[in-house]
Amino acid sequence: MVSYVCTVCGYIYDGADGPWEDLPNNWACPLCGAMKFEFEASGEAPAEEEKEIRTQKDSVPYQEISTDYTAREMSALCSNLARGYEKQYQAEEAEAFKQLSDYFKGVAAPEEDPSYAKMQDLLTVDLEEDFSNANKLATEAGDRGALRALVWTEKVSRIVKSLLSRYEIQGEALVEDTDVYVCTICGFVYLGDNLPDVCPVCKVPNWKFDLVEAR
Known part of the structure; x- marks a missing residue:
């Protein structure tokens, strides 16, 4: 039997809303909100060839990384x-x-070009290159705290990337008549009126979430 797995959070669709083929295109993952097209049939090969990941030898040494931050x-x-x-x-x-x-x-200073495409591009680089490099360095250093933080951050980055894709498609309808919460510990973003008891990413209680107020 074919099962469908969310590529963002790993949730496996249990058939609660009916056969997979009958679900509407705007159906979303009940755990992280990823859209239907972000699920894969279990056992399917990735649609794109895996991109080459830079090793530590190829990465920019720490002392040469720019510290000229905005x-x-x-x-x-x-x-x-x-x-x-x-x-x-x-x-x-x-x-x-x-x-x-x-x-x-x-x-x-105000952001000159708050482009969703630019944010998507930056997240793609993080997910395809930077997390692999950071995990390698943290593993070699035996830094368990850094490894735990990287697990959280990678999950949250995938969820944010998914939300940006949904917003490009749905616009303001995505957040209309619904609350938006952010976990103040790991950054997990939750859309909905009923918060989970604990954050699904870092497991802190839901009183650690902040309600995002509309501007």
């Missing part, structure tokens, strides 16, 4: 560090990085 990038970096310290119950460090994040966010 204020917006510094805000995101400090926010991620704040969440990491919060997860480790280091409240003083978490608060310090949160204040730094808020400062950089306040002085950041």
